[in-house]
Amino acid sequence: MIKTPSPSYSLIMRVELLTKPGMLGKVTSAIGKAGGDIGAVDLVGFKKDITIRDITVSVADLPMGETVVEQVMRIKGVKVVSVTDRTFMIHQGGKIEIKNKIPLHSREDLSMAYTPGVARISTAIHENRERVYELTIKKNTIAIVTDGSAVLGLGDIGPEAAMPVMEGKAMLFKEFGGVDAFPICLNTKDPKEIVSVVKSISPGFGGINLEDISAPRCFEIESQLRKELNIPVFHDDQHGTAVVVLAGLINALRLVGKRFEDIRVVVSGLGAAGIASIQLLLSSGVRQIVGCDRAGILYRGRKENMNPIKEKIAEKTNPEGIRGTLSNAIKGADVFIGLSQPGVITGGDIKKMAKNPIVFAMANPDPEIMPEEAGRYARVVATGRSDYPNQINNVLCFPGLFRGVLDCGAREIKEEMLLAAANAIASIVTEKEISEDYIIPSVLNRKVPERVAQAVREAAIETGVARRG
Structure with missing residues (x-):
């Protein structure tokens, strides 16, 4: 498998080069031959007959990074002074902090923000505990x-x-x-x-x-x-994944002209994300779902690798009582949803699926099948990775969802709110825009959290769990 450089494995090499023509070219060539991707070359300073530069390089993994550095060190007239891992660098001291929202410049400021003035605020909340949402960070x-x-x-x-x-x-x-x-x-x-x-x-x-x-x-x-x-209590690994899977599937089915009630879905992986995805798909009208894990197809009465949740799901899925392996389950299926581990299906498996198959291979970083292979047979392919089209990423859900529930003071998160979030995400992709490579909006699309928040807030009000409108 070809290893693609990624900013997540990004280095800054400080090098000292003899100040003569061609030296920088030798360094960049060595980096390229070792598989590195140069992001920036910055001039740091000079010494006698020496030029000092910082070179930012993305690599695919730590071994590739070591190879890049070794190749540069072999160049005559080049000294590697230091190597800094940029990802470790941004984590120094942590990535978040607490900041004050109001200034504390005077005794008056202190007397209102803290004692004695703050006692009046505490008293007000003691008399009406709902005011904690108005007068503290809880909101x-x-x-x-x-x-x-x-x-x-x-x-x-x-x-x-x-x-x-x-x-x-x-x-x-x-x-x-x-x-x-x-x-x-x-x-x-x-x-x-x-x-x-x-x-x-x-x-x-x-x-x-x-x-x-x-x-x-x-x-x-x-x-x-x-x-x-x-x-509200929300397990993102379950419901965030399920919401974004559903959003992607809404648009994929629009593209291939199929309906939820007519499709057969195979889900590989029956952990938190797999179980929640099955439950939300059932609520969306899918009638035929077959779940699979390392023990094979899930069916009523199965004894191996079971727990109470799987037992409940077995009662609601696999209406035909299919048994056997994942490969058996996928034959004739319209949709494959992978939330399991790398390499569990092949192009041959997809070839046995129904016409215009949809494949969501979301194991990370290595999916159930690589998109290059899946794309030879599937009409639509999605992954959990940012370096391929159609990234199924929970960040499309949880920021907007919590924005919505906090804005209306929701007491809980109902299934109707999850369905509303999925439809809101899907709605960002217009009829003119939708294509095999664009069924789900970008994680950087700022319209997504706004639309999700609005949809979730409206659903919370409609279901009666909102404290305020």
């Missing part, structure tokens, strides 16, 4: 709660190692939704303890975003918190 603040048990593709890495991911999530909430979010990384995997801790800290937050908690515990934790809290 616009959520907690991002994790135990670090299912982080990205890294697995169970613990709460400390999960922190950078949660900080990044907080940045996305702020940038795209204007929502203040704070990481809460818990040193426990006990569902009861997690529920207890979140309940205890909930008075300070307007919502709870559960993140990277492994299945099946994530289902129990979310369900219990939704019962016991009067603020």
Whole structure:
């Protein structure tokens, strides 16, 4: 497989070059031959007969980065002074901070923001606890709660190692939704303890975003918190994924001229995202869904690799009672949704699907089938990656969704709000724009969170869970 350089593996090499013609060209040629992609060449300074430059290089992985540096070091008249990993550099000291919204320049400022004036605010909230939304940060603040048990593709890495991911999530909430979010990384995997801790800290937050908690515990934790809290609780790995999958599928079906009630969908992967996607697709009118995991096709009465959630899903899916492998399931299917692991299907499998097959291969970073191979047989291909068309990315959902629920003070997130979010995302792609390579808007499209927030807010009001209009 060809390895493509990415900014996520980006280096700054400081080099000293002999000041004579052709030296910089030798360096850039060596970088290119080693597979690196040069982003910038900056002049830093001079010494006697020496030119000092910073060269920014993107590589595909750490071994390629080491090769690039080794090749440059071999050039006579070139000295590599330092190598800086840009991704590590931006994480120094963390990526988020707290800033004051009002100045503290005088005694008057202090007397209003803190004692004695703040006592009057506390008294007002004590007399009417709903005023906490008006007079504190609760109105616009959520907690991002994790135990670090299912982080990205890294697995169970613990709460400390999960922190950078949660900080990044907080940045996305702020940038795209204007929502203040704070990481809460818990040193426990006990569902009861997690529920207890979140309940205890909930008075300070307007919502709870559960993140990277492994299945099946994530289902129990979310369900219990939704019962016991009067603020919205949302597990993004489940519902954020499901919403964006549904949004992409709405437009893919528009393109191929098929209806939800007529298609057969195969879902590979029955973890948090897979289960939630199946549930939302069922609510959208899909009648034939077949789920698969490492034990093969899910069916009623299966004993291997089961849990209570899978048992419930088995009752609602696979109406024909198909058994066997993923390859058996995919034969004749209209849609394949991969939320599992790399390389589980082949071009030959897609060739056996129904006419105009739709393939969402979303395992990251390596999908269930590479888009180049899938594209030979599928009408529409989507992945979770940013370097291919049709990226299915949760950032299209969660910033706008929480913007909407916070704006109306929603007490919970109903399924109608998830469906509204999916349709809002899909609606960004117009009839004139839709194509095989454009079924889902860009994650950088600022219209998306605005439209999602509006749709979610309206759905919350219609379903009666909004505190205010």
